[in-house]
Amino acid sequence: MTIYICTACGTSYPEAPAPPDACPICIDERQYVPASGQSWTTREALAGAHRNAWELHEPGLLSIHTVPVFAINQRAFLLHSRSGNILWDCIALLDPATIELVRGLGGLHAIALSHPHYYTTMQDWADAFDAPVHVHAADRDWVMRPDRAIRFWDGDSLEVLPGATLIRAGGHFPGGTVLHWSDTQDRKGALLAGDIVQVTPGARRVSFMWSYPNLMPLPAEEVERVAARLAPLRYSRIYGAFKGQEVQEEGPAIVARSAAHYVKLLERRVSEA
Ligand SMILES: [Zn+2]
Ligand SMILES: [Zn+2]
16 A cells, blocks of 8 residues: 655645546646646655755744655745744655654644645654644645544634744635744744745745636635735745745735735726736
8 A cells, every 4th residue: 555646746645556546636727737647656756766955044944845846846834933843834755854853843833734735745744743734624625635633724813833823815725824923033023925925036026826837817806805814914024835935024015015916907907007
């Protein structure tokens, strides 16, 4: 029996003698099945050909990404705070060095996910660190590998640790979640955004899409809803899902301005934008 992992999205599936027929995460229009077709790997094969690299972004905030690139190529973040550690989003590869390093930093108090594209092997991370996994209940049907560590949370916010709160923003997925970290060392706060809020290349704008690979936008009213849910939060920096996606300051103003412009474009009021 083997745990198979989709090579296009990194999602892991329940133990089985053969790979699934298809990956529902990739068949969904918010992801894609590669032109070369569906393919699978295993945790062992992945660990044999890749390793994880670490980056320190600010005191108490590290990111972890896999080299060479695997699947969607997002990064996970380890939020290392006085009251405990949180893993924000997951990547498919959990290698022995990562286990050793996370344990050395005090293990994990909890794991929290922004949306189904990053669920990957969250079950294995939960098992390795004996930590609960917080997944928004609105995306419950996208969990492909049920696990007793997964806790479905409902509503608009969930405080995971003092100064670290999950906010349901919606948008890209109904349960699309961001992590508001108010307890940064400089007290200015940070938003860990997954791709619910997509930091664009200049790091001075953000975007909001229903499907990133297929370039399908969100309705204007949903963009307005996402922006409204984030508006009350105080923070400075925004960390996106991919390397280099770091807004350094004025995060709330950038989100508000980007959302307003996006809505005007969708409503064909570009001359006013
Ligand atoms: Zn997939
Ligand atoms: Zn996504």
